[in-house]
Amino acid sequence: MRKTKIMVVDDEHLIRWSLEQNLKKQGYEVCTAGTGEDALRLAREEQPELVLLDYHLPGINGLEVLQRLKEIDEEIIVIMVTAQGGLETAVNTMRHGAYDYINKPFNLDEMAIVIRKALETSDLRREVVQLRSEHKKQGPPQILGNSKHMKTVLEMMSKVAKSDAATVLVQGESGTGKELVAKYIHFASNRAEKPFVAINCAAVPATLLESELFGHEKGAFTDAKASKKGLFELADGGTVFLDEIGDMEIGMQAKLLRFLEDRTFRRIGGSKEIPVDVRIVSATNKDLIKAIEDKSFRNDLYYRLQVIPIFLPALRERKEDIIPLANHFIDLYSKEFNKSMKGISSMAEKLLIEYNWPGNIRELKNVIERAIILGTDENLLLENLPLEIVAKASTVSVPMATFKLPPEGIDIEEVERELIKQSLEITDWNQSKAAKKLNLGIDAFRYRMKKFGFLK
Numbered sequence: 001m002r003k004t005k006i007m008v009v010d011d012e013h014l015i016r017w018s019l020e021q022n023l024k025k026q027g028y029e030v031c032t033a034g035t036g037e038d039a040l041r042l043a044r045e046e047q048p049e050l051v052l053l054d055y056h057l058p059g060i061n062g063l064e065v066l067q068r069l070k071e072i073d074e075e076i077i078v079i080m081v082t083a084q085g086g087l088e089t090a091v092n093t094m095r096h097g098a099y100d101y102i103n104k105p106f107n108l109d110e111m112a113i114v115i116r117k118a119l120e121t122s123d124l125r126r127e128v129v130q131l132r133s134e135h136k137k138q139g140p141p142q143i144l145g146n147s148k149h150m151k152t153v154l155e156m157m158s159k160v161a162k163s164d165a166a167t168v169l170v171q172g173e174s175g176t177g178k179e180l181v182a183k184y185i186h187f188a189s190n191r192a193e194k195p196f197v198a199i200n201c202a203a204v205p206a207t208l209l210e211s212e213l214f215g216h217e218k219g220a221f222t223d224a225k226a227s228k229k230g231l232f233e234l235a236d237g238g239t240v241f242l243d244e245i246g247d248m249e250i251g252m253q254a255k256l257l258r259f260l261e262d263r264t265f266r267r268i269g270g271s272k273e274i275p276v277d278v279r280i281v282s283a284t285n286k287d288l289i290k291a292i293e294d295k296s297f298r299n300d301l302y303y304r305l306q307v308i309p310i311f312l313p314a315l316r317e318r319k320e321d322i323i324p325l326a327n328h329f330i331d332l333y334s335k336e337f338n339k340s341m342k343g344i345s346s347m348a349e350k351l352l353i354e355y356n357w358p359g360n361i362r363e364l365k366n367v368i369e370r371a372i373i374l375g376t377d378e379n380l381l382l383e384n385l386p387l388e389i390v391a392k393a394s395t396v397s398v399p400m401a402t403f404k405l406p407p408e409g410i411d412i413e414e415v416e417r418e419l420i421k422q423s424l425e426i427t428d429w430n431q432s433k434a435a436k437k438l439n440l441g442i443d444a445f446r447y448r449m450k451k452f453g454f455l456k
Contacts, residue, residue, distance in 0.1 A: 003029040004119060007048040009039040009065065010081070011057055019052060022108050023115075036060030043072050050118060052111075055082030055093070063096060070097045077118045081106065140188040141180055144325055147318035153310060157181060160308050161188035167260065169245075169305045170283040172312030175362030178283035179243060181310060185281060186239040194238030197231045202247035209252055211268055214259075220269025232265060236276045245305065246286030246297060257301045280305070315357040315364065322353055325361060329368035330380065339372050344380045346410070347418070351382065355389045382418045390422055417452040420445075424454065 006028045008019045016032045023030045031046050033039040036057045043051070051069060055062035066078050080093045083104040093101055099118045102111065140161075145154060160168055161184070168185060170178045179198060186196045204212055215230030231240055242248075248256070259265050260280065264273045282305050291297035315322065326344060334341050344352070357363055371384035382390065423434040435445035449455035 003027060004050070005029045005031065005046060005048040006115070007039065007042055007046065007051045008032045009034075009036070009051060009057070009062075010054040011035065012054075015054075018108075019111075022112075026112060036062070036065040039065055040068055040072070043069055043076070047073070048076070049122070050077040050079070050115060052079050052081055052115075053098075055080055063093065066093065066096050066098060075122070077122050079114060079118060139192075140184045142328075143177065143180060143184055144328055145318065145321050146324065147313075147320050149313040149318050150321060153181075153312060156308075156310055157184050158188070160310070161185050164190050165279060167279070167305055167307045168281045168310060169308070170281065170310045170312060171288075172283075172285065173314050173360055174285045175360030176312040176314060177361050178285075178312060179241060181312065182239070182241040182281040182283065186241075186279070189239075189279070191238050191279060195235045196239050196241065197235040198241040198243060199231060200243045202244035206249035206252060209248070210255060213256075214265045214267055216268035217270045220267070224269065227267070230265075230267065232259070232276050232278055233274060235278050237278070239279045239281060242280065242282040244284060245282040246284035246288055246291055250296065250298065253298045253301050257298065257304060260301075260304050315360045319353055322357075322364065323349060325364055326352055326368055326380075329365050330372065333369050333372040337372055339375070340378055341372055341375055341380060342378050345382065347415070348380050348382050348385060351385060351389055381414070383421075387425055390418075390425065416448065420448050420452055420454060424449075 004027075006023055008016050008023070008030060009032070010016050010019075011034050013034070016034065020030045020032055031042055031048065033042050036059055039051070039053070040060075042048075053062050053065060053069075057065065060068075062080060062082070066080070069076055069078060077099045078097065080098045080101045081104060082101075099121070100114055102114060143150075143154060143157075145151065160166060168182075170181050172178055182198070183196060186192065199209075199212060201209060211228070211230065213230050213232055215228050215233055216224050218224055218227045242256075255265075263277065264275045266273060288297050288302050292299050292302060315325075323344065330341055330343070333339070352364075359366075367386060367389065368380070370386065371380050375381065375384045377384075419438060420434075423437040424431075427433040427437065431445060431449070432442060435442050438445065440448075446455060
């Protein structure tokens, strides 16, 4: 692992030596310079992450060195050190890009703390820049759907993304992709470079949700040992996704309504009104109209949240999207797990379409991931599908007259083995009942069980 490189610039040899030895013991790589000219040369050659820079140097003074270091590398961290300090000097160095300012004589332990904090801050800044850059390159997530339902949803999402402030309520069963819709709206909008923050309202206890959303001041309650910013404050300029909004406690709903009306809030224990600019996208799998009738959800909050409503259809209502989605997940997981699966056998495809998918897209994604991990063929086969899909789909009656041999043909051994397996599974491995399902005698059925390894 590469060590962090620090450059010490001071015209006093003893100070350079002392700092060099101390920093090396802390695990840093160290280079030193006694003049501003040497410091600028070393900065180009060694490319240090942090510089401890004496203010008073022979020749080029520390302030000029600071400015020229920033020209070489804008991200370089510079901590100024001087024996003759004052407020004016400190302000001047900070104005020109110094991270911090330390007076001589300095304490080595205090110096170590300042260096560590400076490097941590720099790492966080780089991480934020990298994440924002990745988000910008990545763009909105891909949402697949050729069905009439999904074309309507995609058109609505595209329009919503162009309006930066409108509140959106996404409704649909679990697993239909509500968070994906929220991310699309965020990353396709002018807020894309700002934070996208998500919270599951059902997963956070009611007593903690207010603190999570609005933050708190130090001492606001027993465990509030320090002030904390809430998600609304952290997401300023971006989007907050409130998942499972239908599970929010009624008292918290009133506080959320107040925030939505004027976009200001107070931290718990605070008196200052804090304004923020965030778009709210909420989602639920509950029937909020029924919840309003039951008095478990506020009528006024519902209408405030659903300025723009988006309804996501269940996967069983958009069967023409099942195979394109399955192929998308096959491609995704084949790359992730370095597998060669490329398609779906005709029989497996038929069962995927027949199945009701109570878990929607999330369930389909999990089924394909499992199939990729366990499968060895280039195609997804019947044997790669879980029992609940094979068993439920196998109860659907398909007259033989309607059966057509696919152009690519089929493996008759695979069909026979799969029929034996299915008949056993749907009869809880009762051999007599399973044999009757296939109109076979018990001896003929047991022969086939042994042939395909179901009977030792």
